[in-house]
Amino acid sequence: MSEETKQSSLTKMTPHELTQIVAGHEELFVLDVRxxxxxxxxxxxxxxxxxINIPYFDLLDGIDPALDRIPDHKRLxxxxxxxxxSQYIGEQIAETGRENIYYLExxxxxxxxxxxxxxxxxxxxxGEIYQFVRMGKGCLSYMVLSEDEAVVIDTARLIQPxxxxxxxxxxxxxxxxxxxxxxxxxxxxxDLSQAAGASYWLPPKDADEVTYxxxxxxxxxxxxxxxxxxxxxxxxxPGHTIGSTSFLIDDQYLLTGDILFIASIGRPDxxxxxxxxxxxxxxxxxxxxxxxxxxxxxxxxxxxxxxxLDDQGKVSAKLGDLFSHNPGLNMADEIEFRKTxxxxxxxxxxxxQEIRQTNMGRINPDxxxxxxxxxxxxxxxxxxx
Amino acid sequence: MNxxxxxxxxxxxCPMPIVRTKKAIEELQTGQILEVQSTDKxxxxxxxxxxxxxxxxxxxxxxxxxxxxxxxxxK
Numbered sequence: 001m002s003e004e005t006k007q008s009s010l011t012k013m014t015p016h017e018l019t020q021i022v023a024g025h026e027e028l029f030v031l032d033v034r035x036x037x038x039x040x041x042x043x044x045x046x047x048x049x050x051x052i053n054i055p056y057f058d059l060l061d062g063i064d065p066a067l068d069r070i071p072d073h074k075r076l077x078x079x080x081x082x083x084x085x086s087q088y089i090g091e092q093i094a095e096t097g098r099e100n101i102y103y104l105e106x107x108x109x110x111x112x113x114x115x116x117x118x119x120x121x122x123x124x125x126x127g128e129i130y131q132f133v134r135m136g137k138g139c140l141s142y143m144v145l146s147e148d149e150a151v152v153i154d155t156a157r158l159i160q161p162x163x164x165x166x167x168x169x170x171x172x173x174x175x176x177x178x179x180x181x182x183x184x185x186x187x188x189x190x191d192l193s194q195a196a197g198a199s200y201w202l203p204p205k206d207a208d209e210v211t212y213x214x215x216x217x218x219x220x221x222x223x224x225x226x227x228x229x230x231x232x233x234x235x236x237x238p239g240h241t242i243g244s245t246s247f248l249i250d251d252q253y254l255l256t257g258d259i260l261f262i263a264s265i266g267r268p269d270x271x272x273x274x275x276x277x278x279x280x281x282x283x284x285x286x287x288x289x290x291x292x293x294x295x296x297x298x299x300x301x302x303x304x305x306x307x308x309l310d311d312q313g314k315v316s317a318k319l320g321d322l323f324s325h326n327p328g329l330n331m332a333d334e335i336e337f338r339k340t341x342x343x344x345x346x347x348x349x350x351x352x353q354e355i356r357q358t359n360m361g362r363i364n365p366d367x368x369x370x371x372x373x374x375x376x377x378x379x380x381x382x383x384x385x
Numbered sequence: 386m387n388x389x390x391x392x393x394x395x396x397x398x399c400p401m402p403i404v405r406t407k408k409a410i411e412e413l414q415t416g417q418i419l420e421v422q423s424t425d426k427x428x429x430x431x432x433x434x435x436x437x438x439x440x441x442x443x444x445x446x447x448x449x450x451x452x453x454x455x456x457x458x459x460k
Contacts, residue, residue, distance in 0.1 A: 035431055035433075036434065037434075038430065055431070055434055055435075055438070056399075056400050056403075057400070057403045057431055057438065058435075060403070060404060060407050081427055082398065082399060084399045084400055084401070085400040372426075
């Protein structure tokens with residue numbers, strides 16, 4: 001390699017490429033140059049990812065303090081809030097002759113928004129189901145496709161990835177659903193339904209205060225796609241919110257929203273009613289889900305840690321396995337359960353009150369504000385730290 | 386507040402507001418005050434962090450119509 005190419009060896013890494021590294025449990029060394037507060041609040045995580053924080057403003061006199069702490073043999077990714085500072089620092093590191101130096105395209109902002117579609121499986125009645133993994137924030141949303149129709153569940157704020165997949169498979173998005181009124185991210189449900197000419201559905205008990213028209217999700221009133229072949233069956237399962245609704249799809253997949261996750265269960269306090277909703281939550285988990293077939297594939301609306309991702313980069317588990325391993329489903333004692341879901345909970349998601357207001361249509365922040373509100377982890381599970 | 390020098394960093398993206406601030410403060414004497422104007426939202430946290438780690442004193446900051454103004458006293 002010539003001296004010249006060596007000097008310009010800083011390479012862009014896209015959020016898609018970083019997702020592949022995280023999902024593939026590949027090794028990566030990350031130098032996060034944001035300030036300490038932002039770093040401590042939220043950072044890139046992965047099983048084989050080693051990460052250090054040195055704010056870029058501490059490296060303005062020279063990058064030696066960083067070089068001392070970066071191992072020679074590893075791939076290095078420099079990240080910052082948006083991108084500029086990571087390029088600034090990354091270029092200086094690359095100029096020392098080190099190789100395998102990357103910066104993260106769009107920084108933590110883009111990382112927080114990136115959606116990675118992963119195919120979950122086939123439908124027995126014909127069709128397929130995709131999970132959209134928002135790696136940076138731990139949000140999961142879904143698209144079910146059959147023949148020339150599709151339904152989208154728990155849409156993320158930025159809707160282009162759903163439109164792209166629909167176009168690629170030549171399907172029309174017919175219905176857009178939210179399992180509940182979200183508190184950790186701004187729903188793209190209304191936007192997507194408008195863009196695609198689809199109908200938008202919400203659980204009515206979560207929609208008391210919404211300012212826009214919507215269709216009411218009612219238990220046992222199935223939505224159909226694929227010319228009537230594929231059933232989306234709503235099951236009323238309150239506890240995270242009073243309206244929380246699960247969907248049984250194709251008698252095979254159980255979309256649990258924020259009630260049941262892979263390693264934890266939903267928290268009942270984000271709408272301010274923890275004490276009131278504890279028994280609803282317990283009933284939904286232990287009675288309602290407890291009586292469903294064990295072989296159902298659980299597809300939640302969040303993950304808490306990247307270890308919940310499987311080798312293909314998706315998050316799912318058999319309901320029966322969760323009843324054996326998930327700590328939230330293994331608390332026989334009701335008092336212990338009540339304590340777990342109401343006391344010592346992790347901090348609430350960033351700006352969760354404003355996010356709820358936005359999802360009700362009561363406030364209309366601009367795009368930059370919406371992006372800021374959504375920064376950080378989802379924190380919707382009781383065991384998230 | 387009376388500043389000995391005013392740095393216009395409006396329109397600049399991270400890391401430039403801090404890079405310029407560092408340069409500007411190097412040209413001042415101890416005790417003199419630098420006023421920095423920036424439109425970069427991240428400036429507030431980053432300037433606070435930078436002041437903490439360098440020992441310069443962030444005397445005051447203000448936000449008006451999307452413009453962030455900071456007064457920093459050189460150590």
